[in-house]
Amino acid sequence: MKITQKVQTELNDNIPKHVAIIMDGNGRWAQKKFLPRVAGHKRGMEVVKTITKSASKLGIKVLTLYAFSTENWKRPQDEVSFLMKLPITFFDKFVPELVEEGIQVRVTGNIAGLPAATQQSVQKAIADTANGTKMILNFALNYGSRDEITQMVQAIATDIAHKKLTIDEIDEKVINQHLQTNFLGELSDPDVLIRTSGEERISNFLLWQIAYSELVFTDTLWPDFNEQIFIELIKEYQKRDRRFGAIKK
Ligand code: FPP
Numbered sequence: 001m002k003i004t005q006k007v008q009t010e011l012n013d014n015i016p017k018h019v020a021i022i023m024d025g026n027g028r029w030a031q032k033k034f035l036p037r038v039a040g041h042k043r044g045m046e047v048v049k050t051i052t053k054s055a056s057k058l059g060i061k062v063l064t065l066y067a068f069s070t071e072n073w074k075r076p077q078d079e080v081s082f083l084m085k086l087p088i089t090f091f092d093k094f095v096p097e098l099v100e101e102g103i104q105v106r107v108t109g110n111i112a113g114l115p116a117a118t119q120q121s122v123q124k125a126i127a128d129t130a131n132g133t134k135m136i137l138n139f140a141l142n143y144g145s146r147d148e149i150t151q152m153v154q155a156i157a158t159d160i161a162h163k164k165l166t167i168d169e170i171d172e173k174v175i176n177q178h179l180q181t182n183f184l185g186e187l188s189d190p191d192v193l194i195r196t197s198g199e200e201r202i203s204n205f206l207l208w209q210i211a212y213s214e215l216v217f218t219d220t221l222w223p224d225f226n227e228q229i230f231i232e233l234i235k236e237y238q239k240r241d242r243r244f245g246a247i248k249k
Contacts (some may be wrong), residue, residue: 011058011231014238016191018062018184019055020213022205023048025197025221038082043223045090049097052225056101056135058234062187063137064108066205070144084118087141091125098125102134108180109143136184143180145207152178181209189213192237196222214240 026040031040048065055063066085075083091105098105105125114122122141155178159165165174181188190206190213198219202210216233218225241248 011234011238016234016237017060018187018190018192019036019060019234020063020064020066020156020190020193020206020210021051022066022193022195022203023198023222024195024223028197028225029221029223036084037079038117039077039183040081040221040223041086045086047223047225048090049082049094050227051225051230052098052103052135053061053101054230056103061135062184062190063135064140064206065138066143066203068141068143069107069204070142070147071204081115084115087118087125087139091121095125095128098137099132102132103129104132104136105129106136106138107141108138109141110147111141113142128168136187137186143205146202148180149208151180175208179208181206191242192216192234194218194233196220196225205209210220212242212244214242 022206023044026044027037028040029043030037030040039123048067052063067087073080095105105122105128107122107126111119111122112200133157139206152175156165156170156174160167176182176188179188189209189211192215193202193206193210193213194216196218198217200215201216206213217235218229220229
């Protein structure tokens with residue numbers, strides 16, 4: 001099913017502004033097909049393109065994709081180096097299309113910890129797509145929420161030590177300003193967090209930002225994920241009653 005006018009109308013009134021996805025199951029997809037794990041990541045990269053376009057067509061404003069966590073360095077060297085080359089392949093192939101679609105690439109995570117070639121590719125994609133206003137495609141790359149929170153605490157403590165801030169001034173706004181998602185402003189918190197592959201955990205992803213996100217899980221492995229399943233999950237999100245701790249009027 002393509003995103004027809006009908007589906008768009010059906011979904012139109014309550015489209016989540018920020019969707020975050022834990023793209024899980026690449027390894028299992030490959031194993032099931034007796035392929036090396038990296039074949040799952042390669043297919044997963046193609047799905048990133050499909051879902052990016054779907055998200056933009058639906059009117060989603062921020063799509064945050066968990067592409068590599070601070071814990072993923074523990075994987076075998078050949079898998080890590082494949083995953084580090086994937087953004088280069090992806091951007092080489094798709095940046096012209098992203099520019100055409102008005103999609104702006106951003107990265108959340110520790111870019112400086114990536115191999116030099118990956119850093120260059122990421123920085124170039126960010127610069128080349130900087131004028132995009134339709135949607136932000138935010139890759140969480142070398143990202144870990146505890147790492148982000150640790151850095152936030154260090155930054156706030158430094159501001160206090162330098163007398164730029166007092167302890168009483170620390171509030172949620174100040175904390176948000178010191179997190180890596182600050183550039184997203186009022187869109188920094190996902191409305192919905194999707195995880196594929198049947199696993200139901202958060203895996204150190206956006207712990208502060210998902211305080212009131214709706215959590216939606218699917219058994220589909222990421223390389224099998226598609227527009228139709230995406231739309232079904234958005235519909236599931238739309239059925240949720242978001243109260244943010246208040247009671248219904
Ligand atoms: C989790 O599946 C997936 C990852 C750690 C990598 C995700 C990366 C992509 C989908 C491609 C990213 C594309 C770009 C453009 C950066 P897993 O390997 O943990 O699967 P398993 O649980 O079945 O082993």
